[in-house]
Amino acid sequence: MSAGGHRRCAQVLNEALHEVFAARDDVDLLGEDVLDPYGGAFKVTQGLSDAYPDRVLTTPISEASLFGVAAGMALRGRRPILEIMFGDFVALGFDQIVNGISKFREMYDDQVTVPLVVRTPMGGRRGYGPTHSQSLEKLLLGVPNIVVVAASECHDLRALLVAAVEDERPVFLLENKLMYGRPNRRPEHRHVGEFEVRETGGPYPALTFSATGFSEGSATVVTYGGMLPVVLDAVTELVLEHEIFCEVVALSQLAPPELDPVLESVARTGALVTAEEGTLTGGIGAEIAARVQEAAWSDLRRPVQRVAARDGIVPSARPLEDAMLPSARDVVEAVLVLEAVRS
Amino acid sequence: MTALATLYxxxxxxxxxxxxLLDLFSQGKLVGTTHTYIGQEANGVGVIDHLDPAVDTIFSNHRCHGHYLAFTDDAFGLLSEVMGKATGTCGGKGGSQHLCRGNFYSNGVLGSIVPVATGIALAEKKKGTGAVSTVFLGDGTLGEGVTYESLNMASLWTLPVLFVVENNHYAQSTPVELELAGSIRARAEAFGVETDELDTTDVEEIHAAAGRAVARIRETGAPFWLVLHTYRFSPHSKGDDNRDPAEIEARRERDPLTVAGARLEDDEREAIAVRVxxxxxxxxxxxxxxxxxEPEAA
Incomplete structure (x- = not known):
């Protein structure tokens, strides 16, 4: 337990893993250093190998092949969960992701499915430097036939993991390094702190936050994953310092894009800011902006603003990393730009 | 019919x-590309005779037609697939090198298939089916690093994988001397994997060696690395061949059909040809x- 009575996100994910292992004996977990007592680099698999020694496999450091091994298992009726220690290492698996995992079902004319789950933490702000801090989800976003899900500290992490394991499609469940140690702040009585929260249905819901009961809003900020607490800090500051009220949409399903909650919010607010931790160019914000202007041009009073990391590396030294990654201040300034355009 | 006649x-x-297929290509009746197995038939036919299509699995590569036919006997599905017909084994979506039927799979990126075959073996081991997961690779695939990651895992985890390395001496147009260092066999031995190596086009010799390899896997549950030195008479795909014609002609003396056919009576060989x-x-x-x-109606 932690402050506020919320369990930490890593613990919730750990319990969810134990739950799916108990519920289904066709689930296996593969990854590096996942065995007890170590229990994974971020401790999410703790206790699992002691409880299920035959179904938790610690692997060589062979990510490029492990994606293929998991695919082969999924083709033959197992439901593997592949833990990739750092999201950066997904880069090693791209041949398997692009030319195998995402293709088998469709190119084999629906004779097979590939029900695997890849769990991996993205994100910086821990000083791990250029190859252990990235948010690479945009590289997955353009791959057809896979589901990309971003967990945030306000999502039902248990439900996301269970849904991913039950999904017949390949699912990338993107976790976040800072999120692991933070409380899983689920809405209580439809509120997180001062925000009222609406949650969509479906396996990978979106959460929409409003500090005004959805009655007043100058802009919508769409975000996901580890950027959610940053954005919530920013919109709190906008209220306190500028008396500007924003709605926040926290997606979990990034791909295939599911933007109805964004469109609904933009219909109320008339303006959109996208906020992601990955680098700007070709990012998720670009895709969302394109889709929102196609679908809701008449709702937009002002141009879409994108907040993202500078196109470059994630430096290790804290001041350099802070300068490179998007901050609450960047989100505040993007909203203020919209306000300036309006006035 | 004798066993040899069946293999022939x-x-x-x-x-x-x-x-x-090559004729139909020149008539413009096929789409895309194709990589033929002409000259290497004894390998696929000799090995696959030991596999049970109801239990065992195959993951093949871009040069997969011979493996597919030997395992599934589905000539219509394959031909109509390559012709872009709705009746193709993958409804025309895969084409020549992306096939799937029952326990047979193929894919078009070299090396990519090896970890997947390893994962298949892991799943079948967990399910306790006794299946052997066979993967066909070539000398060209030995340039792909995931091959060695897979060998390591197959050995480490004692997985029933039959690695069949068909060294046809060319990676597309590049001769093996320019793409491969060291020993093909020793690559697997370094991982503690049992091996065998043959330089023959005699389907009976290949059949016997493959039988020993498959039997070892069924007995031990451990992987096996079977190296078959071979040669393809046809180009890499269709017209792309820069090899010395004299080299190809010299190899034709070892045509697997000639070698096996010489052991059959003339009338049996002729009867087979008529049936084929x-x-x-x-x-x-x-x-x-x-x-x-056709695309599905929107």
Whole structure:
């Protein structure tokens, strides 16, 4: 337990893993250093190998092949969960992701499915430097036939993991390094702190936050994953310092894009800011902006603003990393730009 | 029919099927590309005779027609797939090198298939089916690093994988001397994997060696690395061949059909040829009649 009575996100994910292992004996977990007592680099698999020694496999450091091994298992009726220690290492698996995992079902004319789950933490702000801090989800976003899900500290992490394991499609469940140690702040009585929260249905819901009961809003900020607490800090500051009220949409399903909650919010607010931790160019914000202007041009009073990391590396030294990654201040300034355009 | 005659008939069917494919290509009746197995038939036919299509699995590569026919005997599905017909084994979506039927799979990126075959073996081991997961690779695939990651895992986890390395001496146009260092066999031995190595086009020798390899896997549950030195007479795909014609001609003396055919009586060989031509003609006629693949109505 932690402050506020919320369990930490890593613990919730750990319990969810134990739950799916108990519920289904066709689930296996593969990854590096996942065995007890170590229990994974971020401790999410703790206790699992002691409880299920035959179904938790610690692997060589062979990510490029492990994606293929998991695919082969999924083709033959197992439901593997592949833990990739750092999201950066997904880069090693791209041949398997692009030319195998995402293709088998469709190119084999629906004779097979590939029900695997890849769990991996993205994100910086821990000083791990250029190859252990990235948010690479945009590289997955353009791959057809896979589901990309971003967990945030306000999502039902248990439900996301269970849904991913039950999904017949390949699912990338993107976790976040800072999120692991933070409380899983689920809405209580439809509120997180001062925000009222609406949650969509479906396996990978979106959460929409409003500090005004959805009655007043100058802009919508769409975000996901580890950027959610940053954005919530920013919109709190906008209220306190500028008396500007924003709605926040926290997606979990990034791909295939599911933007109805964004469109609904933009219909109320008339303006959109996208906020992601990955680098700007070709990012998720670009895709969302394109889709929102196609679908809701008449709702937009002002141009879409994108907040993202500078196109470059994630430096290790804290001041350099802070300068490179998007901050609450960047989100505040993007909203203020919209306000300036309006006035 | 003797065992040899059966193997010979399968090899001849693969050979004539692919010669027919090249003819149909020149007539503009095929789409995309194709990589033929002409000259290597003894490998696929000799190995696959030991596999049970109801239990065992195969993951093959871009040069997969011979493996597919030997395992599934589905000539119509393959031909109509390559012709872009709706009746193709993958409804025309895969084409020549992306096939799936039952326990047979193929894919077009070298090396990519090896970890997947390893994962298949892991799943089958967990399910306790006793299946052998066979993966066909070539000298070119030995340049892909995931091959060695897979060997490591297959050995480490004692997985029933039969690695069949068909060294046809060319990676597309590049001779093996320019793409491969060291020993093919020792690569697997370094991982503690049992091996065998043959330099022959004699289907009976290959059949016997493959039988020993598959039996070892069924007995131990451990992987096996079977190296078959071979040669393809056909180009890498269709017209792309810069090899010295004299080199190819010299190899034709070891044509697996000639080697095996010499051990059959003339009348048996001729009867087989008649059956093969008749089946092939029926297959081509049926595939020509079949409807083309069409996008689903929106």
């Amino acid at each position: 008939e399968r090899m001849l069917f693969v050979r004539r099927f692919e010669e027919t 031509e008749q089946r092939l003609a029926e297959t081509v006629a049926a595939a020509e009649e079949a409807p083309f693949a």
